[in-house]
Amino acid sequence: MTDAADAVVVGAGPNGLAAAIVLARAGRSVRLFEARDTIGGGCRTAELTEPGVLHDVCSAIHPLARSSPLFRELDLARHGLEWIExxxxxxxxxxxxxxxxxxxxxxxxxxxxxxxxxxxxxxxxxxxxxxxxxxxxxxxxxxxxxxxxxxxxxxxxxxxxxxxxxxxxxxxxxxxxxxxxxxxxxxxxxxxxxxxxxxxxxxxxxxxxxxxxxxxPRGGSQHIVDALAASLREAGGHITTGARIGDVRELPAHRAALLDVTPRQVLAMAGDRLGGLYAAQLRRYRYxxxxxxxxxxxxxxxxxxxxxxxxxxxxxxxxxxxxxxxxxxxxxxxxxxxxxxxxxxxxxxxxxxxxxxxxxxxxxxxxxxxxxxxxxxxxxxxxxxxxxxxxxxxxxxxxxxxxxxxxxxNENYIGGDINGGMQHWAQLFTRPAVRWGPYSTPDPGIFVCSASTPPGGGVHGLCGMHAARSALRGALR
Ligand SMILES: Cc1cc2nc3c(=O)[nH]c(=O)nc-3n(C[C@H](O)[C@H](O)[C@H](O)COP(=O)(O)OP(=O)(O)OC[C@H]3O[C@@H](n4cnc5c(N)ncnc54)[C@H](O)[C@@H]3O)c2cc1C
The missing domain is CATH 3.90.660 (Polyamine Oxidase; Chain A, domain 2)
Structure with a gap:
């Protein structure tokens, strides 16, 4: 992991991919690291039972993806995404x-x-x-x-x-x-x-x-993230799979790190850089x-x-x-x-x-x-x-x-919670912590871009999009 980049993104779920795309399209060099051997997070399709039978492992139905202004702007049909209604x-x-x-x-x-x-x-x-x-x-x-x-x-x-x-x-x-x-x-x-x-x-x-x-999507949810990955590569972004990041210090040199993970993992990866008050809020975050x-x-x-x-x-x-x-x-x-x-x-x-x-x-x-x-x-x-x-x-x-x-x-599914944290009123707009900008952290180079930020769970990429914009206003200005 030696190649430096303006931005590094940890996690190739829909939000990590969306964040990386927004940054790459804004002209920043981007490297994305995914722990597993395939991209997609909660948006993958696999032969879980019999050969030739395609199961959506996590997400299956996508009113939010189809509503997403980012996904529409990217015109994912160009990369093979076909919706069935x-x-x-x-x-x-x-x-x-x-x-x-x-x-x-x-x-x-x-x-x-x-x-x-x-x-x-x-x-x-x-x-x-x-x-x-x-x-x-x-x-x-x-x-x-x-x-x-x-x-x-x-x-x-x-x-x-x-x-x-x-x-x-x-x-x-x-x-x-x-x-x-x-x-x-x-x-x-x-x-x-x-x-x-x-x-x-x-x-x-x-x-x-x-x-x-x-x-x-025709053929399964995997086609959403495959189309996002194609969009990212088209914009010049680089994806590495099979690369679990245990600590942000393992990442290549960068100006901003965007983490498509939940508060517990943010603490594990960067807790000592985030300040006591913020870290305490992350510890109190409710799944x-x-x-x-x-x-x-x-x-x-x-x-x-x-x-x-x-x-x-x-x-x-x-x-x-x-x-x-x-x-x-x-x-x-x-x-x-x-x-x-x-x-x-x-x-x-x-x-x-x-x-x-x-x-x-x-x-x-x-x-x-x-x-x-x-x-x-x-x-x-x-x-x-x-x-x-x-x-x-x-x-x-x-x-x-x-x-x-x-x-x-998927290590983001803490205890089996598929939404990156409880979606109750106190954690709706202020997830993962009460801050003016929910995507930024006290470390100016670290951002959270997962479903643990507004607007929360679902395949829409909006958490990633807003986090990337926050980074472009800050560390990547
Ligand atoms: C059973 C089920 C059904 C669902 N149904 C729907 C549905 O029908 N429609 C819908 O819109 N949503 C649905 N969802 C929710 C949806 O899947 C999630 O809200 C969405 O995937 C969140 O995206 P994300 O990018 O924030 O995180 P994720 O998709 O969880 O992606 C996070 C990625 O980060 C990677 N990662 C984590 N830690 C590290 C690390 N240390 N280093 C490197 N990589 C790391 C993970 O491997 C993963 O690939 C469902 C989820 C489940 C489980």
């Missing part, structure tokens, strides 16, 4: 024969509610937010926009609803269908429905469903609940009781609002509910390149407490079977990732 973005069966359906059209979605008043409320929420989605992503999905808000009305409209807990939004709906749809999207926060600001992720996912869809991941191969499509569910890319399995609330409450209390909320994707229904003929790929996970060492496999399978009788009989291969195995796979 299923006919229905999301299906959510309630268990009593009713199914909530998130479609691209607001009207069509509202039509799946069985209550005219709720349909009106939903339209009133969605119509202005969908029109403003680009502005919201540009100005709110990043550091707190203090003093720099260019579109206060649009952002205020989103903020007023987003600051509420899902429970408060759900109280405005009467229909079990609308309430369940809201709960399933809110549960992506990994927090109980009563937690402040859980309205934010719920609305962001619903709005993005209408604005850009919930697509996935959130974990994922328990299940990848399956079936010998045919999932036999959904209601065939319309087969037209959806993503399925939320958890029944009613009350059931999902109970599932997430249990996780917050350190337990796993007997009927956990399950997120499921069925990509090979729409992308034949994922599996040979006669095989179907299923991606699923549920939430469990951080570091949980139990086995949720049977609970996940039981939940799917509830809505698809005969499902178990179609399973021909399976692959399980428990929280400890997720962390072994």
């Amino acid at each position: 299923p006919p229905i973005q999301l299906a959510h069966p309630l268990g009593d024969g009713r199914v909530a359906l998130l479609r691209r059209g607001i009207e069509e979605t509202a039509a799946s509610f069985d209550d005219a008043g709720d349909a009106r409320t939903y339209r009133d929420w969605m119509t202005p937010l969908v029109a403003d989605w680009d502005l919201i992503v540009r100005e709110l999905l990043g550091p707190l926009p203090i003093g720099a808000v260019r579109h206060p009305v649009a952002l205020g409209r989103f903020g007023l609803l987003a600051l509420l807990p899902v429970a408060a939004l759900a109280r405005r709906l009467r229909s079990p269908v609308g309430r369940a749809l809201l709960a399933g999207c809110g549960a992506h926060s990994f927090l109980p429905m009563t937690a402040p600001v859980t309205g934010g992720p719920a609305l962001a996912l619903l709005v993005s469903g209408h604005a850009v869809g919930w697509p996935f 959130g609940p974990a994922a328990f991941k299940l990848d399956l191969v079936l010998d045919g499509p999932i036999p959904w009781r209601d065939p319309v569910i087969g037209e959806a890319g993503t399925v939320h399995i958890g029944g009613t609002y009350e059931e999902i609330a109970a599932s997430e409450r249990a996780v917050a209390r350190g337990r796993v509910h007997e009927r956990p909320f399950v997120l499921l994707a069925q990509p090979s229904r729409f992308d034949p390149s994922r599996a040979p003929a006669g095989r179907e790929v299923v991606w699923a996970y549920c939430h469990v407490p951080n570091g949980w060492d139990g086995d949720a496999t049977e609970r996940i399978l039981g939940q799917i079977e509830r809505f698809a009788p005969g499902f178990r009989d179609r399973i021909v291969a399976r692959h399980v990732l428990r929280p400890s195995e997720l962390e072994a796979y």
